[in-house]
Amino acid sequence: MRSTYILSKLLCFFILSISLLLLNTNTALSESSEIRELKEYIKKLEQRVEVLEQEKQERDEDKKIVQEKVEEQDKKISSIGSYVDERIQEFDIFPESKVFLSGYGAAGFANEDGEPSTFNALFAPIFHYQHGDSLHFVIEPEFTLEDDDSNVSLEIGEAHLFLNDYLTLAGGKFMLPFNTFSERLHPTWINKMPDPPIIYGHGGHGEHGGSSGGIVPIMNDLGFQIRGGAPLPISDGAKINYALYLVNGPRAIIEDEHDENGDEHDENGDEHDENGDEHDENGDEHDENGDEHDENGDEHADALILALSNGNGVGTSSVDLEFGSNFDDINDNKTIGGRIGILPVWNLELGASFMYGEADDDIDFYLLGFDGWFQYKGLQLLGEFIRKENDLPGGGDEDVYGYYAQASYRLSGISIANPHMSRLINGLEPIVRIGQIFQDDEDDIDQIAIGLDFWYLPSVPFKIAYQFNDGVPDAFLLQWAFGF
Secondary structure: OHHHHHHHHHHHHHHHHHHHHHHHHHHHHHHHHHHHHHHHHHHHHHHHHHHHHHHHHHHHHHHHHHHHHHHHHHHHHHHHHHHHHHHHHHHOOOOOEEEEEEEEEEEEEEEEOOOOOEEEEEEEEEEEEEEOOOEEEEEEEEEEEEOOEEEEEEEEEEEEEEOOOOOEEEEEEEEOOOOOHHHHHOOOOOOOOOOOOOOEOOOOOOOOOOOOOOOEOOOEEEEEEEEEEEEOOOOOOOEEEEEEEEEOOOEEEEEEOOHHHHHHHHHHHHHHHHHHHHHHHHOHHHHHHHHHHHHHHHHHHHHHHHHHHHOOOOOEEEEEEEOOOOOOOOOOOOEEEEEEEEEEEOOEEEEEEEEEEEEEOOEEEEEEEEEEEEEEOOEEEEEEEEEEEEEOOOOOEEEEEEEEEEEEEOHHHOOOOOHHHHHHHHOEEEEEEEEEEEEOOOOOEEEEEEEEEEEEEOOEEEEEEEEEEEOOOOEEEEEEEEEO
């Protein structure tokens, strides 16, 4: 029995050993299969990495080729530019100079009550020449169509010498910095109305001048000025600007209050003109006689002015100042003037101006002006005041003063879903302008003008306006203006 028991244990041990051996063999075989699969996967990954590295290397090579080509082209362009600059410097007397063109113009239509409706046009190119950083020249000829003639005049012809950051010396013929309209706002594409404010005369700027001659014209003159600007330490954007000038001054245009007599003289003058035309048709042999008549005519004109100045029974109603045509000064007295402007904040400016001189013998004049400007988003407010005091040839003095105020609002901030309607509405700008002139011994002049601008481009407005006037006829105005 005992041997049988031992044999049975040995048999069980043998069977268990065989089972464990078989189990270990299967596990080893299973692990060997997974390892092979892992090795194959790793091998595939290595092959993929090699392919990616090869592709990256090819891309880097392509990028390097492109970069080399770009660098080569840049070198060629740089060499060509250097060659061109060298050639320009060889043939250019002033290699640091720059020339550029700007300007403005307008085409318009005016229909004033009691007068024939008419079209008008203006073109004013502005030529700029700059030498270095300190010298600048500006020339502005103006081409206008008036009456039956085409006129060419020199609006501006001045040189600027920039002395430092705060002072500039200017000489030549320039717009006078009296208030702001003449110097800054009179170009047709900047002026939001088709005509100047009522306190300014026509002045030959392509705008409709209306029946009111204004208090002063749009002013330019011949002389020197010194001007500049500086920051103010009171707030962000605060500035001060200043200008002081010495010029030849205006001529005095004396208006005869006896208009009927003046009309009779005009009619007689027209008759003489017709006779003169007939003589012209007969030939040039009468030129010498014509010159004698011209001399006699000048003598009569001088006699009339002398009579006015002496008060020999000829009354005067007013004296107009004519700026910009006194090229050879009529006297030794020069006109002095200036303006100072203060911007307490960046979008508000307040200014004060003065001018004093002698227009003709014994006709002293004095001008005082105030101006203001305010801008907030699409809203713009501006206005000016002018007072003119001058002597009269027959004795006494004349005092005329007036103002204008203007408000406009650009509808560019309105959002509309329809793009075409949005373009139309955003380009509109309604304007209202009021003005008055108060005159000694004459009726005052009042004006209320309403207008609407459409800004096709930032410097190309189309304008329409109507003036409700008291003292002068009402007027309907159209204008297409452009700046460049």
